[in-house]
Amino acid sequence: MLSVNDLSITYQATQVLNEFNLSLVTGDIFALTGDSGSGKSSALRFIAGLDEVQSGQVVLDGKQLSSNGVHNIATELREIGMVFQDYALFPHMNVKKNIAFGIRHLSNNGQKARIKELLLMIGLEGEGIEKKYPHQLSGGEQQRIALARALAPSPKLLLLDEPFSSLDKNLQEQIVLQVRGILKKTNITSILVTHDKHEATIFADKVGVIENRQLTVN
Numbered sequence: 001m002l003s004v005n006d007l008s009i010t011y012q013a014t015q016v017l018n019e020f021n022l023s024l025v026t027g028d029i030f031a032l033t034g035d036s037g038s039g040k041s042s043a044l045r046f047i048a049g050l051d052e053v054q055s056g057q058v059v060l061d062g063k064q065l066s067s068n069g070v071h072n073i074a075t076e077l078r079e080i081g082m083v084f085q086d087y088a089l090f091p092h093m094n095v096k097k098n099i100a101f102g103i104r105h106l107s108n109n110g111q112k113a114r115i116k117e118l119l120l121m122i123g124l125e126g127e128g129i130e131k132k133y134p135h136q137l138s139g140g141e142q143q144r145i146a147l148a149r150a151l152a153p154s155p156k157l158l159l160l161d162e163p164f165s166s167l168d169k170n171l172q173e174q175i176v177l178q179v180r181g182i183l184k185k186t187n188i189t190s191i192l193v194t195h196d197k198h199e200a201t202i203f204a205d206k207v208g209v210i211e212n213r214q215l216t217v218n
């Protein structure tokens with residue numbers, strides 16, 4: 001379960017979010033929409049512990065991640081997976097190395113088994129995919145590999161910031177639905193940031209919109 005309580009974000013005297021509250025139960029898929037500059041990515045980055053400390057509290061499965069203006073737990077220890085539009089895959093690493101990135105602590109056999117399981121889950125097993133480099137994959141394949149990489153360490157929460165926006169329109173809906181199916185299968189709590197209302201509706205169980213610095217959940 002995820003709770004974000006009374007999150008307020010201010011940059012140089014400009015308030016972007018005012019008392020943002022969000023509560024999700026395990027397995028919920030939530031979409032965060034709102035106009036450009038409304039604070040969607042800022043909220044996500046705060047949950048991930050990436051930005052400077054602001055006021056608010058984040059609790060994930062009973063663990064206090066941030067509270068009273070302090071990030072209690074560092075980003076890499078939060079058990080949060082991330083798929084962002086502009087830091088997708090490492091271009092100099094093949095698929096296998098990309099997916100293995102967050103599970104380097106496992107034995108070779110452990111890594112191999114997990115990679116196989118994830119490739120099967122995203123429907124990209126076989127065809128020598130493991131040895132391919134990101135530039136040898138289509139946009140949709142790259143996004144599914146990025147998803148596999150984020151899911152490899154079995155995070156408790158997955159944050160997706162506009163991961164579908166650079167995809168070809170024809171492919172977009174298909175990939176959005178595919179990713180939704182994968183997340184439902186793994187029962188992982190997820191938050192998608194998107195400016196696209198249609199995408200939000202087909203992807204998520206619940207859709208929220210940030211307007212006038214506040215979040216409303218429909």
Ligand SMILES: Nc1ncnc2c1ncn2[C@@H]1O[C@H](COP(=O)(O)OP(=O)(O)OP(=O)(O)O)[C@@H](O)[C@H]1O
Pocket residue numbers: 011012016034035036037038039040041042043195
């Ligand atoms: N680190 C920062 N320092 C100062 N201002 C910032 C910072 N990050 C974001 N902002 C400002 O805060 C506002 C919200 O930005 P944010 O990126 O969260 O919005 P968004 O809803 O994700 O927008 P978009 O859909 O365009 O990506 C914007 O006005 C932005 O310029």
